[in-house]
Amino acid sequence: MSDETSDRLTLLAHLHIQRDFTAERIEYREPAVDVPGRQVDVPKLKRGGVSCIWLSEGAPGEFTVDPTPAFQAVQRPSTALFRRTFFEGASGVQRLLRGFDAVRRLCEGSGDLELVTSTEGVRRAVEAGRIGVLLHTENLLIGEDLAMLRAYHELGLRVTGLVHAAPQRWIDCDSEQRVPSGLTEFGRDVIHELNELGILIDVSHASMSAIDDVLEESSDPIVASHSNPKAISPIQRNLTDEHIRRIADGGGVVGIHCSSAFVDIECQHGRGEGPGISASERDRGMKLLDDVRSGRLDPFAAEAGVRTGEAQPLYQRFPTVGLDALVDVVDHMVNVAGYEHVGIGTDFEFLEDVVEGFAGAHETPQFLAALEARGYSAREVDAIAGENFLRVMAEVID
Numbered sequence: 001m002s003d004e005t006s007d008r009l010t011l012l013a014h015l016h017i018q019r020d021f022t023a024e025r026i027e028y029r030e031p032a033v034d035v036p037g038r039q040v041d042v043p044k045l046k047r048g049g050v051s052c053i054w055l056s057e058g059a060p061g062e063f064t065v066d067p068t069p070a071f072q073a074v075q076r077p078s079t080a081l082f083r084r085t086f087f088e089g090a091s092g093v094q095r096l097l098r099g100f101d102a103v104r105r106l107c108e109g110s111g112d113l114e115l116v117t118s119t120e121g122v123r124r125a126v127e128a129g130r131i132g133v134l135l136h137t138e139n140l141l142i143g144e145d146l147a148m149l150r151a152y153h154e155l156g157l158r159v160t161g162l163v164h165a166a167p168q169r170w171i172d173c174d175s176e177q178r179v180p181s182g183l184t185e186f187g188r189d190v191i192h193e194l195n196e197l198g199i200l201i202d203v204s205h206a207s208m209s210a211i212d213d214v215l216e217e218s219s220d221p222i223v224a225s226h227s228n229p230k231a232i233s234p235i236q237r238n239l240t241d242e243h244i245r246r247i248a249d250g251g252g253v254v255g256i257h258c259s260s261a262f263v264d265i266e267c268q269h270g271r272g273e274g275p276g277i278s279a280s281e282r283d284r285g286m287k288l289l290d291d292v293r294s295g296r297l298d299p300f301a302a303e304a305g306v307r308t309g310e311a312q313p314l315y316q317r318f319p320t321v322g323l324d325a326l327v328d329v330v331d332h333m334v335n336v337a338g339y340e341h342v343g344i345g346t347d348f349e350f351l352e353d354v355v356e357g358f359a360g361a362h363e364t365p366q367f368l369a370a371l372e373a374r375g376y377s378a379r380e381v382d383a384i385a386g387e388n389f390l391r392v393m394a395e396v397i398d
Helices: 042-047 068-072 090-108 119-127 146-155 185-197 208-217 241-249 265-269 279-294 299-308 323-337 361-374 378-396
Strands: 011-015 019-021 026-028 052-056 062-064 083-085 113-115 131-136 159-161 200-202 253-257 342-348
Touching (some): 011 253, 011 361, 019 299, 026 090, 042 131, 052 119, 090 113, 090 131, 119 131, 119 378, 146 185, 185 208, 208 241, 241 323, 253 323, 253 378, 323 361, 361 378
Parallel strands (some): 011 342, 052 131, 113 131, 159 200, 253 342
Antiparallel strands (some): 019 026
């Protein structure tokens, strides 16, 4: 590594590490072991020169009710029932607390990770030879109570997604929209409270109308931690150029996604339908939903069962693209928004069609080298590698 890049601060704004679930607790699975085929663990983060991560709680307790809309919603808005979560109200709050507790224990038990709540904390961790870790969740379960946001902030939450693939009462998502779509009045209150607390808002997975509403309501810059342009791959989860531009105009950042389908729509088209599309799968999903709503099912035991069970795959195969195609995504986003508003998200650990050449945290240097080979200056690569996300973090959370 040259002197020019040896002090580069690299931030991956959205990733997961494998965990084990029981009805009583969540534990990270051998995080200090370099497991072949895994996209993220501590040795891979270190090998990739990663300085900071937003370690996401993911989508607590989500299960598929009807797999059919998964195909219907790939490229166009859908109002069909698709996914729900086992956790409602108080159990949702308990589930997030359990996830945050697992992250805290992970960091406390590691000499390589440090839980941080500010950009100053990130830089201190890096100076001490550790990787800064920020709490993150993709599904902000608060039991429709703003006091929970204040409690999460006290526990260290400084950046958060709003919704994943199961819509909440106050916000809908890219895979299932309400009519009318977007934020409810309570959802607008959530945005205002997040601004007041200094928690950075992440709109990846939100519906297009919800993103519009967040941009309208938020007085702070926002981010989309792991989203690519629809102009490159027109899947519903990606962002329009207008949204990328508006996020940038507000001072925010969009992080690239490393799923090949997010880079090239033909990778999505080439997947084919798997055996999970059947009447029996829909019947099973509807029964789960009824059991959740009736209270017959313990949500923590249910999540453990889904996480450890063998789900039927929705797809048969997973075509992939190479590193040049991912750099094309960066080029497009830079042309739309400027290099100051592009970062690295990834969504590593559970990508079946990860981009070849950036297939895990350990290959981060290959991606940055590809940017340099494309003609980006060291200053521009530094910005994309981490300084852009750090800038918006400093503005909102510090």
